[in-house]
Amino acid sequence: MCVFAPIHITHCWHIRLKPDACCGCEQPQLLASVTLRILFAASEVFPLIKTGGLADVVGSLPSALMAQGADVRIAVPAYRDWRSRVETPQQRLQLSLHGHTVTVWEAKHPQLDAPLWLFDCAELFDRPGDPYHDAQGLPWLDNGLRFGLFSEAVAIAAEARETTGFDTDVLHAHDWQAGLSLPWLRERDGLAAGVFTIHNLAYQGNYPASLCQALGLPAQWWQIDGVEFHGELSQLKAGIVYADHVTTVSPTYAAEIQTAQHGIGMAGLLHARSTHLSGILNGIDTEVWNPQRDKSIAYRYDARRVTAGKRANKTALQQQLGLTVDDAPLLIGVVTRFAHQKGIDLLCDALPTLMRHPLQFAILGNGDPFIAATLRAASEQAPGRIALHEGFDEALAHRIVASADVFLMPSRYEPCGLTQMYSQRYGTVPIVHHTGGLADSVTDTTEQTLADGSASGIHFLNADVGGVLYGIERALQLREDSRAWKAVQRTGMARDFSWAPIATAYLSLYRKLINQRRPAL
Structure with a gap:
């Protein structure tokens, strides 16, 4: 019996699938020419907001993916003065979560190809300082709540195709601040594949277990094979455990974090997930960093x-x-x-x-x-x-x-x-x-x-x-x-350090994950 027919009828991917051989096919495969719709989720994106290399990746990789035919949205919290930095914001979604109202706006930034999804909750994100610290450089005491709530809102938005107009194929979450989006995606029976990228294992988003109640996390998540980490809630671990695939930002780092020396308490978990763990080296903006055109230097050269x-x-x-x-x-x-x-x-x-x-x-x-x-x-x-x-x-x-x-x-x-x-x-x-x-x-x-x-x-x-x-x-x-x-x-x-080959590698991974998830649909 051909398993393609029910999928063709019931799932929104129907126009994007083909059987390997009609009637008797093994499993439908995603056409390589099909437009993939990718939702990035992160706490920062350059040039809107930046504290480190994470912002550069989230600002650059979507453009490279779009250059190869993907459709991308970038989900990020709406920090202070966000309206003055973007163009034509339009409301896409409004959510009520744990006593907070979160409004999702879609907007354009003049230096970004991908539209932004800005998650607006003034009491959580309209604050002085940077995304994680106050004006005196001290961490916000409710960072776990802030980004945990952001992550849940991202998971809901990923599935809200009727209101957002965007049918997410892959939710690609970055670092602990977006880690809880992946178990929430699974809890909601999300159809999208989930990718989690570890930019730095040292930042784990570990908080007291009491935060689970404040965030309304399902009780069954609290286990050694879930979000529990030495008696605390680990939002990084949540991403690692519930992602379909985990990536790091270089192959050698992917190997290093499976060792006691560099695993920071998570080496065993990462080793257990080694067949779903890989390293893809980041790229750089070769237009910005180009000695032949760099306006910041005294003498341009090749x-x-x-x-x-x-x-x-x-x-x-x-x-x-x-x-x-x-x-x-x-x-x-x-x-x-x-x-x-x-x-x-x-x-x-x-x-x-x-x-x-x-x-x-x-x-x-x-x-x-x-x-x-x-x-x-x-x-x-x-x-x-x-x-x-x-x-x-x-x-x-x-x-x-x-x-x-x-x-x-x-x-x-x-x-x-x-x-x-x-x-x-x-x-x-x-x-x-x-x-x-x-x-x-x-x-x-x-x-x-x-x-x-x-x-x-x-x-x-x-x-x-x-x-x-x-x-x-x-x-x-x-x-x-x-x-x-x-x-x-x-x-x-x-040497070619551009984002083009990195985007090709990610697109290949995305398609593989979508096809692996299809039998469960």
């Missing part, structure tokens, strides 16, 4: 003019930051958060030894007060050699990437990382700890990789002071061989 271009930019940056104008020292760029994860404390500890070498540092970032104070003192002790700019400045970040000879990323762990990709685009040789996305996106320079033309940077194996010293000393040695140095620069500049 691979043919990389030596002259970088020398001109180096001089301009040295003048701007008060560094001694001299092409001889190896200029090391650092653009990062001052945090333990990023390993900047290792650089601080290595500085006394490093200052014996012909080096300069251009450092941009903020974060941990102790690290900031240490770097501030170092810059005062070595004027002309260490320049520190505290805070974040997008234009200065571009100038450092374009001007530095090398770019240092000593992260203890790095799910993906983007700046090592930016630096390669600009012919700036990355020095990276061999971990996560750094290992996947930078090819270490060895005799073999120089010979086969794949070398694009420098790895060091140990996340300690010795590792940092070793990586920088290797860079000094490599620079002495001008032919090898230029080869590494040009290889990096030729």
